[in-house]
Amino acid sequence: MYGNDYADPDDPGAGPLNAADGGAVEAAAAHVDRRAELDLTTFDAVIAADQRIEPRDAMPEDYRQTLIRQIAQHAHSEIIGMQPEGNWITRAPSLRRKAILIAKVQDEAGHGLYLYSAAETLGIDRSELLDRLHAGKQKYSSIFNYPTLTWADCGAIGWLVDGAAIMNQVPLCRCSYGPYARAMIRTCKEESFHQRQGFELLWELMRGTPEQQAMAQDATNRWWWPALAMFGPRDTGEHAQEGGHTGQSMAWGIKRFSNDDLRQKFVDMTVPQAQRLGVTLPDPDLRWNEERGHYDFGEIDWDEFWRVLRGDGPCNAQRMERRVNSHEQGRWVRDAAAAYAAKQRARHTSDGSEGSAA
Numbered sequence: 519m520y521g522n523d524y525a526d527p528d529d530p531g532a533g534p535l536n537a538a539d540g541g542a543v544e545a546a547a548a549h550v551d552r553r554a555e556l557d558l559t560t561f562d563a564v565i566a567a568d569q570r571i572e573p574r575d576a577m578p579e580d581y582r583q584t585l586i587r588q589i590a591q592h593a594h595s596e597i598i599g600m601q602p603e604g605n606w607i608t609r610a611p612s613l614r615r616k617a618i619l620i621a622k623v624q625d626e627a628g629h630g631l632y633l634y635s636a637a638e639t640l641g642i643d644r645s646e647l648l649d650r651l652h653a654g655k656q657k658y659s660s661i662f663n664y665p666t667l668t669w670a671d672c673g674a675i676g677w678l679v680d681g682a683a684i685m686n687q688v689p690l691c692r693c694s695y696g697p698y699a700r701a702m703i704r705t706c707k708e709e710s711f712h713q714r715q716g717f718e719l720l721w722e723l724m725r726g727t728p729e730q731q732a733m734a735q736d737a738t739n740r741w742w743w744p745a746l747a748m749f750g751p752r753d754t755g756e757h758a759q760e761g762g763h764t765g766q767s768m769a770w771g772i773k774r775f776s777n778d779d780l781r782q783k784f785v786d787m788t789v790p791q792a793q794r795l796g797v798t799l800p801d802p803d804l805r806w807n808e809e810r811g812h813y814d815f816g817e818i819d820w821d822e823f824w825r826v827l828r829g830d831g832p833c834n835a836q837r838m839e840r841r842v843n844s845h846e847q848g849r850w851v852r853d854a855a856a857a858y859a860a861k862q863r864a865r866h867t868s869d870g871s872e873g874s875a876a
């Protein structure tokens with residue numbers, strides 16, 4: 519195996535920070551491309567040993583397709599997820615809040631880029647993935663089909679949506695596919711800042727006027743259930759038996775926890791935070807269960823979840839229209855970048871030089 523595993527710069531025993539100092543470059547150069555191999559003994563052994571699969575390793579076609587599906591959906595979610603909060607950049611109530619929001623929305627674009635790059639290591643082009651998104655053949659997270667009606671929604675998204683995203687993504691840092699796992703490390707660090715700024719935004723509102731408090735409570739009421747649905751369908755029941763991916767994805771070390779387990783962890787983490795904030799979570803069935811050592815909570819509206827996935831949520835049409843339009847408007851930039859790269863390549867091959875900016 520080869521690669522640049524994350525090393526904690528504060529941990530003296532973590533090995534060299536610069537991969538080149540650790541022999542990784544030589545290891546990568548010596549690594550044989552085994553993608554076309556049909557013998558999956560090594561793949562099985564690597565998975566059994568809880569090690570990483572890297573792009574040039576042999577892997578089952580279903581493993582590759584599962585990763586393309588999940589990483590693409592994740593990447594699409596990041597870039598479509600820029601829209602609900604991007605909607606508030608011009609209306610942020612102070613320069614400080616505007617600077618934070620711009621930085622956050624920009625981070626989401628960056629996460630999309632890491633993820634499209636990770637997907638490309640599986641042998642698919644990002645333009646193909648975007649075409650699939652625009653044609654409705656690939657999904658993005660249900661959560662981004664809900665509207666941001668007030669400024670408090672930016673707080674609720676940071677606190678609840680980014681909070682749920684972190685709960686889901688920290689285990690993905692240990693995903694069996696190296697490029698995806700490594701992309702998640704920086705993403706999770708940035709999501710952690712996003713979650714805190716959302717909590718702090720709501721904290722300020724809850725210590726403000728009665729109108730501000732009501733706004734924070736209203737945003738919490740509207741985002742709580744969609745945030746719980748982000749973790750995906752239940753582990754048991756009709757859907758899990760018919761089309762659920764969890765069992766296979768856990769066997770391959772892509773997913774480390776089931777959807778319900780992550781959802782429970784999220785509820786257990788978030789209830790005390792809501793108490794500190796002073797907001798009430800909109801679930802009459804929410805209570806501590808001494809026996810289980812977890813919070814019990816009510817049933818998600820699964821009909822609504824599947825409706826949103828089918829394209830019939832409050833903002834599906836608006837989100838896709840904006841995405842497709844901005845893709846079209848950016849065509850000239852992509853064309854210019856491609857023409858520039860072609861010119862560089864032509865110069866490089868004609869005179870044997872390294873090429874330079876024209």
Ligand code: FAQ
Nearest residue numbers: 592595596599626658659660683747748749750762763764
């Ligand atoms: N929305 O069998 P499972 C973020 C689909 S990033 C839409 O459980 P799987 C950052 C699923 O694709 C948020 N579709 O599937 C941010 C499958 O359909 P398919 C995104 C959903 O893949 C914050 C079917 O249901 N995060 O928020 C959803 O094993 C703020 C059956 O489901 C990721 O993508 C859903 N909520 O598990 C950005 C994390 N749930 O493909 C901006 C990575 C399920 O058969 C602002 N992804 N489906 O047609 C994952 O961990 C997994 O893919 C799950 C689903 C857990 C989402």
